[in-house]
Every structure is written in C-alpha cells, then in structure tokens.
Amino acid sequence: MTPCDTAFTCDFTWNGKRYTAQTGDTLALALWRNGIMALAATRKRHLPLGLSGSHVAGILVRVDGHPNVRADRVLVHSGLVAEAQNTWPSPRFDVLRLARAIPAATVYGGFEHSGLVKSGSPLFQPWERTLAFLAGVAEAPDASPARPDPPAETLEADVLVVGGGPAGVEAALDAAREGQSVVLITRGTAPAPGQFEGLAAPVTIRGGHEVFGFYRGGTLALAAPDDPRRPAILTRQNRVVLATGSSSIPPLVPGNHLPGVINARTALHLAEAGAIDDVAVVVGTGLEDKLARMLDSFGIRVAAVRPVASLSRIEGQDRVEAALFGRDRISCGLVIHAGPWIADDTLWYQLVADGELQLACHDEQAAAVPVQRVGNAALPAEPVHVPPGRIDSAHACPCMDVTVGEIRHALGEGHSDPEVIKRLTGCGMGPCQGFPCWHQMAAVIAHDTGTVVATRPSRRAPGRRITVAQAAGLLGLVKPL
C-alpha cells in the first residue's frame, strides 16, 4: 500500500471511475473534493445519503473488497478501489434506485414486518431470499484465509478518561497531578503527550480509538481502533470520567437525510481542508451566528443564518439544493446545523443501567465505580423541535430508513410505548444504536401524544465498533463471572 505522501496526490477509483485525492485525505474528503456527495442509499427506499457527521449509514462504502468501511476514517492510498453499496446489479447501473418511486407507507415496518407474501405459501421462500438480499445492503467480504486474531491490549489505571478534548485533557491533568494514574482514550487525534510529562502519576494516551462499551459496573471498558487490523483495548479502572462532548443533531424536517446536511463539526473540518465551495445555509439554537462567522473566515459563502426552529424543509434530488423557511426559499448546496446540541449518553447509560424486565437507570449507584461527566457531556440535552405541518417524510433514523410518518403510523395504531415503536419500525436499531434517532423519535411521540418520554433505549454496545477478529482477541482476558 502506497500512501499519498510521496507525490502530494494519488489516484483512486470510485464506482469504476478514477479520481485524484490529496495527501492525507480520507476517502470521504477526497470524494467531497471531487463533487461526489451521495455515497450510500437508505435501506428501504434507496434515498441518497452522504457524509453528515450524524449518521453512520451515509458513509459506509466498500473499500478494496471490505464491506461497510467508514469513508470518513479510511485514508486514500494509491490504487484504492471503492464503491457504493446497496446497489444492484452495479453502482453505475443501479436498478434498486427505482425503489425511490415506492410510496413510503408501503415499506413501513421494513424487512421483518412484511405482510406482502405470507409464510406457508409457495412464494414465501423466494420472497424471503429477496428480502434478505435487499436488507443485507452490503455484499459479504471477499473470502479470506483464516488469520490469527490480534490479542487485545490491556491497560490498567486508577482513572479512565474518555475523550481527548479540552475537558478530557483537564480531567486527565487533574487526576495525574493528584497522583492517580490515567488512561485517556479518544477518537481522532490524540492530545499532545508533552503536556502530561512530569506529573505525579503517568498518563497513557491512545488516539484513533473509540471506547464503545462499559462492563461490570464500569470496572471494565472496551475500545476499538479505527483500523480493523489493529487489536482492541481492554481497560480496567477504579474511576471513570466521560468527556465525550455533545453533537448537533439534524433538524427534523423533510430532506434532512440529503447529502449536504452536515453538522457544525463536519463543516469546520471540511472548511479547514478547503473542500467547501458551495453556498451554505446555517441553522442552530444560538451558536449559528458564531459558526457563520467562522465559516466566513474560511471564505465560505453563507446565504442565511436562522434559528433551526424556523426551518421547514430541505429540498434536493441527490443532494441539498435549497432550504425553505416557510415561504422563503433559499438556494444553497449545504445546510449546516449548530444545534440542538445533545450529549450522546450511551456510555453513561451503560455504566449506570441495570434491570430484569428492561434496562433502566435506576440511579447512578448502579455503577460500581465513581463516574463523572465533564465538559459538554455534562450539559442537559437541548429540545428537538418538531415543526408544524406535514413532516412525514423527514427521517428520524436514516440508518434504518425510518421516517416521522412511520412513527406516526405506529402511534395511529395505538402504540405509544417507545420500546414497542422501536420494535415495530427498527428506529434506533442501526449502527448508532439509538443516538441521535431515539431523541428524534421521542420528540415526535412527545409532540403528538402530549406526554413526556421518560425511558431511554438500551443503548447496546458495541454499535459496530469492534470486528469479529478484534473481539476474538479478547478471549481469555476476562474470566466469566
């Protein structure tokens, strides 16, 4: 594998055509620079999806024979071959796109609630095979020879800090100054190690890893690297600090799945890389003006800056073409959202949840170790605005292709228990395991029924972070209880 670093640029292939990437580009960034924004298609109706910063399904592509590779995490190398999934017979000539013409209501319930052909009838077996093919989305990996599983790395410390932003770094420094050893694990780039030298206790840092699961009340945690060939990490600790930040979640309006709807962090990342030349509309819950000024400093044209609650619809065929605020239609190529901000509480939930009939946060005492949330992770969730009018085609859960209309259909049939609606629609059962889609589903239920949704989903690990081989590398490291 030749990385891009020798020649400043290198060539790669997308859907059978050659393109050029710049040094250090991720595949998603390289495609974006080449004007390719639609990278994937929704499961049921094959609507276009792309890089969003919010939903994983939009960036899963096939790379060099491996399915479901995150295009935003894989670096382009010379000769890389990538293609879109969920197509047939080929990405260039994709008959499955015709599903876009199917009325949404006919595929409510998806692949496990298909009433069309009943089991027991002679047509059922072929029908079920077809369903399984459609639902599978990705072709299986190319057959590979057996290979040894990478044994996991084990790290032990007094404190595990999750997240390497300012709040995480500060928590790690505080603990180490007090003489407590620290393991800090973060997504993305690791904080510079120099600042942790000469403290009363050591700080071990791992960047490019995501902590995805807590076990046994928080005494154990698992993290997985972006690179599937590297081993997972098992940590043992006596205290946990969650500095996992918060994210802006997409507006609940029709067209919110379209490529070009991105969150503030993704927009800044693309802007810094000099990859944006579209006109942007910026919406938010208070930080939109600040974000617009930052984008402006990168030379990005911002056509409008408005509260997210005034947005009524996003239009476009294969990508964003306009944002509508009531009757006010603004042409743009991007809708960038800065709010509502919600902290993903998956890890916290795993730490404190227990139960026999339903996992629930009885109280924070369920955790066996002290747990602290710091920085933005400690802020309460901002409310999700449910606009008036017809928003049935808005996506609550793009990964499982669940719209507001589908949730309303379930409500209309008399179901109001979110756990039941989850099982009827699949909302929240995709790669994100409920974030941010549970918040959007809960907002619709609360809006329509006038009640507060008090429960949360069982935010199940590992949320497609760890591979089979990496998990096999954990064998023997933890004794069964």
Add this chain to the structure above:
Amino acid sequence: MAHTAPQRPLPRSASVIIVGGGIQGLAAAYNLAAEHRFGDVLVLDAGYWQGGASGRNGSLIRGAFGTPEWTGLFRYSAEQWRGLSKRIGHNVMFSQRGYTMVAEKASTAHTLREARKVHAELGIHSELLSHDDIARLLPAIDRGQVSGALHLPDSGIAPHHAAMKGLLAAAREQGVDIRYRTRVTAFERRDNRIAGVWVGDHLVRASTVLVAAGGHNPMMADLAGVTLPGHGTRLEIMALEPLRPVIRPGLAIIDSLCYLHQTPRGEIVGAAEAPESPHFTLRTDIPVMATTASVYLRLFPQLADVRILRHWAGLIHATPDYAPLLGEHPACPGLWFSAGWSYGFAGGPGAGRLMAGAIATGTIDPVMRPFAIDRFDRGMPLTDPTLVL
C-alpha cells in the same frame, strides 16, 4: 410510565389468567380463545411487548433433537409453525430454510449419526450431509473444521418481531384481553386451589391461572407458594452488521455450544456459551462476545473484519435438564405452568396449543406428558445430547 396510554381498569374476574405475554402466554391465549372458545381470557405482563426472551432470542426453530421426548414435542411445534401464518391470519414469516447441526469432533459426528437413527424411527426427515452437501449448503464455513453435519430441511427460523406481532394481533382478534406494563404481585389461593392473582391492590379472580413468565417463573412459583425446579438466568446473544446472505440455514455448532443464523434483515445473530454462574440481569458481559467471536473466526474466517452491531441479554428459566416444565402444578390445583423453557421460541406455537387443550379438556397430550413438572421427583429427567444454548 408516563408515556403509556391510560389503560382501562382491570376486570374483576377472568376465565383464565395468563401471567406473561411472551410467545408462550400469547400462543396459549390464542388457542384457548380460538380453538376452545374461552371468553374472558386475560393476559397480564409486567414489561413491554417483546421485552421478555420472546423478543430477545435467536429465532431458531428446530423440529428434532437427539431423544424421542424432545423430538416429539418440537416436531409438533415445528408443524404448527409451518401452518401458523395461515391459521392465525397474520404473517409470522416462518422461513423453512433448514437447520443444520454441525459437529467439529468426531465423537459428536457419531452422536449426530445416532440422532439420525432416532429421527428415522420417528419418521422425521433429516439428512447426514456429505462434504459436497456442506459446500453447497454452507459455502462460508471452513470445511476443514467440520467432521459431520445433520440437516433438518423442515426446520428454520422466524423473526421474533414478526411472530410476536402476528400472535398479539391474532389473540386480540379472538377477544383476549392483553395488558402490558401490568405486574402480577401476588397469587390468591383458596383451600389450596388457585383463586386469582393480585395486581397491586386489585384482585382478579379466576379458577385457572397459567404462569408463563419466562425467566421470572421461579419467582412466580415462590409467590404462589409452590416449588419449581431450576433457576432464572441470563443468556447473551449478539448481531453482526447486515450483509447480503452468506449463511442460509439455521446452525447449531454443537461442540462450541454455538447457534446462529442470518436474519431476514441481514444480521448474523447468534452466540456461543461462556460458562458462567447464573446472573439475573439484562446487562451483557465480555466473555460471551469474545467466545462467540472466536467461534465465528474459526468456522467463518470470511467474517473476520465484519463488525458486531449489538449484543444483548435475555432471561430464561433453566431447569436441571433444560427441558420445559409443562402442566398443572401437583401442589396447587388450577395453577398451570409453561416454564423452564430454553427453546421456548421454537416450542411456542406447539406448547401453546397443547397447553390450551390440556386446560380446556383436562387431558394431557402424550407429546406433552413427559415434560410434567414432577418428572425429577419421579427420577425421569429428559437429558438430550444435541442441546446448544
């Protein structure tokens, strides 16, 4: 619960009260109402619809085991599955895609050959697979690891969401009153007989109560003041991210205590057991995930870089022989159990119908009889060599 719609008040009496709205409770309720014309059947469930093991299982439906008793019950239930969509008028999506028991050790291949003989005696269609058959049926498996395989063409899977949705709707259409988020807190007994159940301070009277509370059955027995063998424990299971079909039949990898299949949603769902002492919680732990992954890696090397989507737990009631406990409790007339299930999803439609028949007519079907609650007292456990859970 703030989000549940306000419920109608509970009735003061019912013909039969069923404690637990999992597949066992719903299937029995449906048959009581549809086949035996019972009115006023009441199902009470403490959790949410599908919150029990019936919404958390591996969805495998296996119609034959290694012993005549197990095979008799599960063959009957597999027959029920095959006709279920038509019978209840809802699509349960039973997929007759076959079920393959795979032996890694030579001694287990021998066990499968013996099981084949049992099947032949009982007139059950099962096939010992040749190397070529395995290549055709299971292209993804590493054939070097397989020393034998027994295939059951009539078995299969059904997505539990679809099955539970169909049974719930069908039972309601038959007039069964089904209440979720409604916990039974005590049992009412009169002169040693069962007389009803309590939901908080509300008594519902009934002369027949069927307990089908899954992992909570031992607690229900305690509440009712009777003893039941076995204990509640969690089972864990995990799903890989969706892929287009690579594994067609349901699979039991006997030596690795592993079962799996690929759902109609493309996820490979299954688990391998890691020996742990009983835990009564829905939390998951690392050993089952690691063990399952290492079995997959060994048998399906192609899956090495496929990611694990989610991992969850459900509760079952494990008996000393892992066989169900079916029938009226000898110490409390009127109190029936459909308990001790480890293959209770596969067994649901069959046991539900047998149980309804027994309650309605008072005669126990020969297929159900060996599973009587007092079989351990009589020294007749039902151990089977082909179990995997």
